[in-house]
Amino acid sequence: QVQLVQSGAEVKKPGSSVKVxxxxxxxxxxxxxxxxxxxxxxxGLEWVGRFIPLLDMAxxxxxxxxxxxxxxxxxxxxxxxxxxxxxxxxxxxxxxxxRSSGNFGAFGIWGQGTKLIVSS
Amino acid sequence: xxxxxxxxxxxxxxVGDRVSITCQASQDIAKELNWYQQKSGKVPKxxxxxxxxxxxxxxxxxxxSVSGTNFTFTITSLQTExxxxxxxxxxxxxxxxxxPGTTVHL
Numbered sequence: 001q002v003q004l005v006q007s008g009a010e011v012k013k014p015g016s017s018v019k020v021x022x023x024x025x026x027x028x029x030x031x032x033x034x035x036x037x038x039x040x041x042x043x044g045l046e047w048v049g050r051f052i053p054l055l056d057m058a059x060x061x062x063x064x065x066x067x068x069x070x071x072x073x074x075x076x077x078x079x080x081x082x083x084x085x086x087x088x089x090x091x092x093x094x095x096x097x098x099r100s101s102g103n104f105g106a107f108g109i110w111g112q113g114t115k116l117i118v119s120s
Numbered sequence: 121x122x123x124x125x126x127x128x129x130x131x132x133x134x135v136g137d138r139v140s141i142t143c144q145a146s147q148d149i150a151k152e153l154n155w156y157q158q159k160s161g162k163v164p165k166x167x168x169x170x171x172x173x174x175x176x177x178x179x180x181x182x183x184x185s186v187s188g189t190n191f192t193f194t195i196t197s198l199q200t201e202x203x204x205x206x207x208x209x210x211x212x213x214x215x216x217x218x219x220p221g222t223t224v225h226l
Binding site for chain 1 (some may be wrong): 154205212216219221
């Protein structure tokens, strides 16, 4: 089954943007919906949104929808999340996750996480 | 958005104890709720999907049940390796939402 490998840690200044990538290895990205989940330090899991490569369609959680964009490059099997207008509250580990079975809503496969620090 | 109320927020138990965690959804989500385990510093792991379906390789001491909008996750005999934070997550309605988590201590 596919594995998800994410890009490395980032340090960004407030007001800037970050792009986190998630590469599918061992299979094609196309059949998989890529979900993005974040976890602030010491906090719980928060669903950011999802991208469906087959439909080129995204859904976003309300609090992010004005400043997050999901894309996918099918040629490199890589999905990406771009988050704009960063604040210190965006400091978190960002995960990409997808299904391991037919259940599209159960995240059985996770990337290793990308740590983002937003600091001046 | 579907709100998930998860309780307790933390619990302390002994090896061999039966441990139960509940999640209540703010609206009907059928059985579309999953349970995850996250150990300290690790990536979340899917344990149970669709309320009660145990994922392959997950020990049988873990189980899930549902009654209406109330979901229960149970560890029948707690082991030291079960020390973790557990999250429920619904996917019946967008946006998907997670419960706030339950930390299990020894």
